[in-house]
Amino acid sequence: QVQLVESGGGLVQAGGSLRLSCAASGLIFSTVSMGWYRQAPGKQRELVAVITSGGSTTYVDSVKGRFTISRDNAKNTVYLQMNSLKPEDTAAYYCDARTPAGMYYWGKGTLVTVSL
Numbered sequence: 086q087v088q089l090v091e092s093g094g095g096l097v098q099a100g101g102s103l104r105l106s107c108a109a110s111g112l113i114f115s116t117v118s119m120g121w122y123r124q125a126p127g128k129q130r131e132l133v134a135v136i137t138s139g140g141s142t143t144y145v146d147s148v149k150g151r152f153t154i155s156r157d158n159a160k161n162t163v164y165l166q167m168n169s170l171k172p173e174d175t176a177a178y179y180c181d182a183r184t185p186a187g188m189y190y191w192g193k194g195t196l197v198t199v200s201l
Contacts, residue, residue: 087111094195107180123176
């Protein structure tokens with residue numbers, strides 16, 4: 086059974102930093118692409134960042150230069166380092182896993198709130 090468990094969310098002031106973690110189990114972590122998505126109240130879920138099994142990364146323009154996605158295959162964990170946070174980064178953040186066979190799995194999310 087695949088499980089993705091996010092952690093690290095919380096309340097932070099604008100300009101601050103948070104590091105999100107997503108621990109995966111039940112899959113061959115080194116073979117999957119991992120992504121972070123976010124969904125703000127009243128808005129659609131949007132892709133924030135992706136890291137492939139080979140370590141290539143992609144970011145949405147709004148977070149480039151501020152967020153960094155990374156992975157530790159030994160710990161089956163993907164991270165999202167978020168710096169220079171802005172109120173518009175407030176959202177529920179979700180990680181997803183995409184297997185080579187085309188299966189998608191989602192975590193339950195962690196809430197990030199950025200105050201002025």
